[in-house]
Structure formats: structure tokens, C-alpha cells
């Protein structure tokens with residue numbers, strides 16, 4: 066992977082493991098990708114493939130005490146986050162890098178008001194100018210929560226699902242971060258509310274010019290707002306393509322399966338991934354390509370060693386032996 | 392909120408009424424002759440007759456019951472045979488001593504239990520965590536009455552460092568309060584550790600860290616506020632009963648002049664009115680404590696407050 | 699490569715250097731049950747028969763001790779070791795009696811509460827809250843005043859007072875099982891509520907019930923022993939550990955072995971049950987529902 070100085074974020078061979086009583090779980094096993102400025106990158110893959118762990122490790126917040134970043138570099142604005150102290154990381158979090166969690170009902174503290182939680186990114190990064198409450202109200206207004214002056218004092222349980230997710234997004238964008246990671250921001254929502262939330266995110270991105278990593282397993286969402294797609298499978302990135310290339314000429318057999326399983330583009334479907342077989346258990350990883358047991362085109366070499374990353378064209382790479390021919 | 396508290400107060404009142412009733416009937420409907428049970432061992436037949444009259448034991452049961460309730464409402468729970476004074480007054484005279492010891496034990500157990508529990512949860516498998524688990528195990532497995540006797544044997548009899556009985560100087564508090572807080576420390580440590588661990592694993596804690604909230608604030612405000620709900624039940628609800636239970640044992644061993652010792656003496660002297668008033672008083676305290684916890688819950692948890 | 703991976707998998711990630719606590723627990727329980735089962739064989743003397751000429755002989759390692767009485771004798775010249783060994787039976791009898799008594803109440807109420815739901819559930823759970831905070835000793839005072847102190851009174855007391863924990867846990871389990879297919883099927887098939895509760899749900903929570911019993915029995919042993927210690931439980935000449943301690947307490951200044959060893963017996967037993975209970979919970983209840 067070439068180093069591009071314009072990149073906002075660059076992961077190099079990131080490996081994250083959980084050390085459990087049953088053994089080591091390699092949740093993220095050698096992930097490399099980069100995110101440019103003002104880019105919206107989609108990260109797709111089945112649940113359990115390591116999307117959340119990848120994004121949490123960018124913030125150095127891998128679940129403790131079992132989880133550990135084993136190796137790799139996390140370059141943010143060309144500085145390696147792995148070398149930062151905990152306090153330096155804290156100052157970055159919620160300020161330059163931020164994240165939105167999947168389920169707003171559990172991601173908000175039920176015992177504190179929405180306002181108290183919204184104010185935290187300001188308070189703890191010395192960004193309070195004037196009244197903190199006013200800043201929170203303005204922030205709620207920005208994510209289009211109606212009547213923000215009164216809702217700011219409400220508790221999360223008084224918010225509907227869609228409103229909660231908006232409030233959560235507000236917390237993420239409070240300080241106009243350079244990088245916003247949205248971990249399945251619409252999975253917990255109804256279809257129509259999900260569409261509104263996505264629209265909102267796109268508007269905000271236009272305004273704040275931040276980069277977004279959008280994690281989802283809904284390809285329709287990706288098609289709507291992303292410029293590039295990363296396909297993840299069992300702890301690895303198997304394909305990295307622009308949105309056009311990804312839909313026109315998907316390279317990895319897994320990506321092809323994904324696209325085929327979406328009957329009509331642009332409309333969400335109930336069962337997205339209906340590729341035969343199960344993803345491998347993270348304890349018993351196949352020796353070679355992780356997808357080989359489920360792959361209809363697997364050859365001998367696929368079972369023996371992991372394929373290298375192959376550049377198909379400028380913005381399109383794939384990890385698959387089928388393309389290693391010349 | 393007001394409806395909630397009102398409901399809780401009504402439940403509390405009903406409970407006390409129910410306990411008054413149970414106490415009355417257990418005693419009257421028991422297999423033994425109430426007069427015989429109530430009389431001190433050296434009583435004469437004349438005493439028995441007086442007693443029967445005095446308590447109206449010759450009247451129908453329901454009349455007795457209403458009289459009993461009426462008197463209870465006025466704070467009259469009969470007269471102690473031993474002291475020839477109102478039973479409640481006898482109890483209240485001895486209560487401060489129990490309260491003092493109980494408070495010392497309470498403060499020790501809450502301070503030690505909570506801090507060890509929280510530190511253990513924040514740093515699992517650290518030195519403190521291991522010590523904490525060992526202390527919890529010891530507190531659960533060592534009978535406090537035996538610990539008390541062994542303390543007397545070691546520090547009182549063999550080394551002669553500490554007084555073994557009575558109440559007076561600060562030194563008198565050391566062994567009884569240690570003995571009394573052993574089990575509660577174990578209980579609070581275990582519970583606060585596990586509920587803190589749960590809270591620290593939750594999404595709202597991750598979200599707080601994502602926002603760049605400093606760790607001490609994450610632990611003390613986000614995690615602890617949530618973890619405190621189950622811990623509070625133990626600290627106030629179960630604890631009041633626990634303190635009373637262990638007060639009886641500890642006061643008995645260390646001859647502490649509180650209500651625990653009083654009830655033991657009264658039990659052996661068959662001074663039944665005092666035993667009865669002890670039972671009712673303890674229930675009253677426990678029910679009141681439960682009421683306080685319910686109100687604290689409403690204060691902490693908006694979901695209750697706005698229901 | 700596969701070989702390497704497997705090796706890593708087996709690696710024990712638990713903290714190093716800790717004592718294997720469960721083994722300590724098994725060992726303690728082993729001693730306890732040995733005493734319970736073979737009390738008549740291994741106890742060197744009759745626990746009740748004393749010889750006043752050999753009263754208060756100290757244990758064997760003290761100066762005046764003798765090999766005839768390894769742990770010494772009490773005021774009445776009874777052999778302490780034999781009394782402790784026989785005391786294990788009393789301890790087991792009372793604690794198992796209590797657990798069976800309140801366990802059945804708790805399981806029944808828990809099943810009803812979880813299965814019926816609604817108002818019934820609310821009433822039972824509020825009652826459980828209150829019960830949990832009332833000290834058993836106040837009931838014991840009442841019952842002992844009326845019925846006199848005895849092992850039976852103790853079992854009755856804890857039988858009445860102990861159920862809330864069981865009821866809560868069983869209720870929780872019942873709630874989650876209620877929605878499972880086999881229970882729904884049974885309902886559709888027209889099984890009566892009683893039948894579903896006791897022959898469909900109950901067998902599925904037996905595991906939980908047994909773990910709970912193991913965890914709670916240690917606490918019950920301590921509690922019942924303290925009641926006997928106070929004179930509210932078993933009466934002389936029974937060889938209950940709590941009672942032995944109470945009797946020995948008067949002579950603490952010159953016969954400390956009379957309080958040391960019965961107490962140690964309690965500690966060993968309780969430690970055994972507690973550690974085994976923790977171990978059982980660890981392996982059978984990884985989700986820690988039983989906290």
C-alpha cells in the first residue's frame with residue numbers, strides 16, 4: 066500500500082485480538098486501508114467480521130481487558146496513534162475523531178439528561194463559549210430535533226428511536242471532527258427514519274467537510290452516500306473499490322455474492338447475505354483464504370495460503386488468488 | 392413521582408400492619424399457653440391471674456386483637472416484667488448503643504466495600520482485585536461469632552491489648568465493629584464489583600470515552616451512577632436487617648449494651664413484651680429503610696421519577 | 699501451522715500464580731463428607747459419653763495433652779474430635795433441611811411469579827423485597843418463644859425466611875423459558891398451567907436450582923450455627939458446632955481449644971461449599987445470571 070500524504074487516516078496491517086479463556090480470537094487480522102479528506106467510505110461485511118472492533122481500535126478503545134491491538138500502525142494526519150499517550154488520545158477523541166454507536170437506546174446513559182450528555186464533548190475539550198446549554202440546544206437543532214429548547218432537558222427514555230439516534234449523531238459531530246465513524250447508525254431504526262438519518266448525515270458531512278467511515282451491512286445505504294467501499298470478511302479487507310467499480314465490476318467472489326443477493330438496488334431487503342455456508346469461527350481460521358470454504362471458485366492454492374493484495378486499477382484492489390495470474 | 396412515593400408509603404404502612412398482626416397471632420395461636428410463656432420462671436399463680444386480666448387474655452380473640460392494635464398505635468407494647476417499665480421505653484434506652492456501633496460498622500463496610508469493589512472492577516486481576524476477592528471469600532466463609540470469639544481470645548485474653556466487653560472507650564469499638572462489618576464488606580465488595588463490571592462494559596461508557604470524557608468522570612459519573620442502583624438495595628435494604636441480625640450476635644459476644652443484647656437477655660428471662668417490641672421495632676426500621684431506598688431510586692433514576 | 703494454532707488455543711489466559719481455589723474447595727468438602735458418612739467409624743469415642751476424670755485435657759501438641767484425645771476434651775471429658783466429626787451430620791441435616799424447605803417455597807413462588815406475570819408477579823416480588831431485608835432472627839425469636847428452641851425451630855424459621863433469592867432467580871429463568879418454543883407448544887397443546895410449570899419449565903431450571911443450593915448452603919451453615927451459638931437452636935447435649943462453641947466460650951481463658959476447633963470445622967465446611975459453588979457457577983453459568 067502506497068503512503069499518500071493527503072490521507073486523513075491510514076491503517077497499516079492492523080491486528081487486534083481478544084484473549085479469552087477459550088483462546089485467542091483474531092478479530093482483526095491484518096487490515097490496511099486509508100481514508101482521504103472529505104471522503105465517505107463504506108465498510109461492509111457480515112456481522113462479527115470485525116467492523117466494530119476495527120473502528121474502536123482507531124480510537125484505541127478496544128474492549129478491555131480481553132482485547133488488545135497486537136500490531137500495526139494507525140496513522141491519523143500522518144501521526145501514529147499507537148505512539149500517543151492515553152491523555153493525548155483522550156484529547157483527540159470526541160474532538161478530531163468521533164464515532165456514533167449502533168444502538169442509541171443503550172449508547173446513551175439512561176440516568177443523565179440528553180443535554181448533560183451532549184455537553185460533554187464541549188466541556189471536556191474546553192470548547193465552551195457562552196452558555197453550555199445554548200450550545201447543546203444549537204447542536205440539537207443542527208440534527209433537526211424539534212423543539213430543542215425543551216428537549217435538551219429530557220432523559221433518553223423520553224426520546225423516540227430516531228430522535229435518540231439524532232442526539233447520538235449530535236454528540237459525534239459536536240466539535241466538527243475530521244473523522245467520524247458511524248457504526249451501523251441506521252440498523253436499529255425503521256426504514257423511513259433510517260433514510261432521514263442518512264440524509265442528515267450527508268448534509269452534515271457537506272457542511273463540516275469531515276471524512277466519514279460508514280459501517281453497515283446494507284449495500285443500498287452504501288450506494289446512496291459512499292464514494293468508496295471496503296469489503297471485510299473474517300477480520301480482513303478483501304476488496305477496496307470505488308463505488309462505481311464495486312457495483313459495475315466487483316472482483317472478489319464474496320463481493321459478487323453480496324451484490325447478487327441484493328435484488329433491487331436502492332431498496333433495502335430483508336435478508337441481505339444469502340451466500341451458502343457460515344463465516345468461519347474466529348478460533349478455527351482456515352489456513353488460506355478465509356472465504357475459500359464457501360467459495361465456488363476456490364482452487365488448491367486458496368486453501369493453502371492467504372492471497373496478497375492485488376491492484377486491479379488505480380482505486381481498486383482485491384485479495385483473491387483469481388487475479389494473481391499475471 | 393408523588394404518586395410513586397405515596398404508593399410506597401402505603402405499602403410500607405400495610406407491611407407494618409401485617410407484621411403487627413402476624414406477631415399477635417403467632418403468639419396467641421401458638422401451642423403453648425400464652426400466660427405460661429409470658430411469665431417469668433419465678434411467677435406465682437397470682438401473677439398469672441394478674442397477667443391474664445391485664446392483657447385481657449380472658450376476652451375474645453378479636454377484642455384482644457383490636458385492643459392490641461389500638462395500643463400499638465399509641466406506642467404501648469406492654470410492660471417489661473424485668474424492668475417494670477414500658478417495653479418500648481426499655482428498648483429505646485438501649486437503642487443508642489446499637490445505633491452507634493451499627494453506624495460505625497455501616498460506614499466501615501460501605502467505605503471499604505465500595506472502594507475495593509470499584510477498584511477491582513476498574514482494574515480486574517490487579518493486586519487490589521485479588522485481595523478484594525480474597526476478602527470477599529473470607530467474609531462469606533468466616534462465621535462472625537467465631538471471629539468474635541477468636542478476637543477476644545487473641546487480642547483480649549492472650550495479648551491483653553483490647554477490652555473484651557462493654558462500651559466506653561474508642562478501643563471498645565474496634566473488635567465489635569470489625570466483627571460486624573466482615574460479612575457486609577464481603578457482600579458490598581462482590582456486588583459493587585460485578586455491577587461496576589457490567590456498567591463498564593456497556594455502550595454508554597464506550598460512548599462517553601468516545602466523546603473524550605476523562606476516565607475518572609466515566610467511572611464515577613457514568614458507570615457508578617448506573618452501578619449504584621443494585622448496590623443501594625443491598626446497602627440500605629438488606630443492610631439494615633443484616634446489621635440487626637449481626638448486632639444480636641456481636642452484642643452478645645462483646646457484652647455490648649444495645650438492643651441486641653437486650654433481646655437476648657429478655658428472651659432468656661422470658662420477658663416477652665420486650666422480645667415482641669424488638670421484633671416490631673426491627674421491622675419498622677427495615678420497612679422505613681426500604682422506603683428510603685425507593686425514594687432514592689426515584690431521585691437517581693428518571694424512569695421512575697417520571698413514571 | 700495447525701499445530702501451532704492449537705497450541706495457542708490451549709494457552710491459559712487466567713492470571714498466573716493464583717492458587718487453584720476450586721481444589722481447595724473440593725478438598726474441604728471431601729473432609730466434610732468423609733466425616734458425615736463415616737462418623738461412626740472414624741470418630742475415636744462416643745461423642746456423648748464423657749469421663750469426668752479426664753475433663754479439659756488440652757490437644758496433643760500442648761504439654762499436658764495426650765494421644766488418646768488428639769483435639770483434647772471438654773468440661774465433661776468428652777472427646778472434642780469425636781464431637782466435631784459427629785457435628786458434621788447435624789450441620790448437614792439442618793442446612794439441607796433449611797434449603798429443601800425454603801427452596802421448594804422459593805421455586806414454587808418463582809414459577810408462579812414468572813409464569814403468571816401481571817399483578818401476581820408484582821405482589822410476590824414486592825414481598826420478596828421485603829422478606830429479603832427482614833432478619834431471620836426476629837422470626838426465630840418469636841418461634842423459639844412459642845415452640846422452644848430446637849433444630850426444628852431453626853429449620854422452620856429459615857424455611858419461612860429464605861425463599862426470596864430462589865424465587866427471584868427462578869422467576870428470571872421462567873420468564874426467558876416461557877417464550878421458548880417447547881413451552882409455547884405445550885400451551886397450544888392445551889397443557890394446564892400447573893403442568894407446564896412443573897413438568898416443562900421446572901426440569902429445565904434444575905441446574906440453576908442446584909447451583910444456587912450449593913452457593914447458599916455455606917451461608918445457611920454459618921447462620922444456623924450462630925443461632926445455636928446464641929442458644930436459640932439445638933440444645934445440649936447435641937454436638938452441634940455452634941453449640942460446642944457456645945459451651946466452650948465460658949472456658950476460653952484456659953481451654954481455648956474448645957472454641958478454636960469447632961469454629962475451624964465450620965470454616966472448612968463453609969469454605970468448601972462456597973468455593974465449590976463458585977466453581978460450579980463459573981463452569982455451568984458463564985453468563986453469570988446468578989449474581
Ligand SMILES: Nc1ncnc2c1ncn2[C@@H]1O[C@H](COP(=O)(O)OP(=O)(O)O)[C@@H](O)[C@H]1O
Nearest residue numbers: 083090092111112113114115116117118128131
Ligand atoms: N469483548 C469481546 N471479547 C471477545 N471477543 C470479542 C469481543 N468483542 C468482539 N469480539 C470478537 O470480535 C469479532 C468481531 O466483532 P465486531 O467487530 O463487533 O463485529 P461486527 O463486524 O459485527 O461489528 C466477533 O466475532 C467476536 O468474536
Ligand SMILES: [Mg+2]
Nearest residue numbers: 113116117248
Ligand atoms: Mg458491530
